[in-house]
Amino acid sequence: MYSIVxxxxxxxxxxxxxxxxxxxxxxxxxxxxxxxxxxxxxSDFIKERCCGLIDVENQTPEHHEPLPPLASFLFSHALLGVxxxxx
Numbered sequence: 001m002y003s004i005v006x007x008x009x010x011x012x013x014x015x016x017x018x019x020x021x022x023x024x025x026x027x028x029x030x031x032x033x034x035x036x037x038x039x040x041x042x043s044d045f046i047k048e049r050c051c052g053l054i055d056v057e058n059q060t061p062e063h064h065e066p067l068p069p070l071a072s073f074l075f076s077h078a079l080l081g082v083x084x085x086x087x
Contacts, residue, residue, distance in 0.1 A: 012051065
C-alpha cells in the first residue's frame with residue numbers, strides 16, 4: 001500500500017482520488033491486462049481523473065463511466081513502439 005501511495009504522490013495525483021478510482025474500476029478490469037494498464041498512476045485516464053478534487057457523490061460504482069476502449073490504447077502504444085504481452 002505504501003508504494004502505491006508514494007507512486008501516486010510522485011505522479012502528482014490526489015492520493016485519495018487515485019485509490020478511490022482504482023478501487024472503483026479494478027473489479028471490472030481485473031482479468032484484462034490493458035484495463036489494469038489504464039489504472040496505473042502515469043496513464044492519461046488516471047491523470048485526467050485524479051488531479052484536483054473528486055466528486056464522490058456522482059462517481060459511484062453504479063454511475064462510473066467505463067474505461068476508454070482497448071483498441072485506442074493498443075493503437076496509441078503501437079505508435080509509440082511499445083509492445084504489449086496479452087496472456
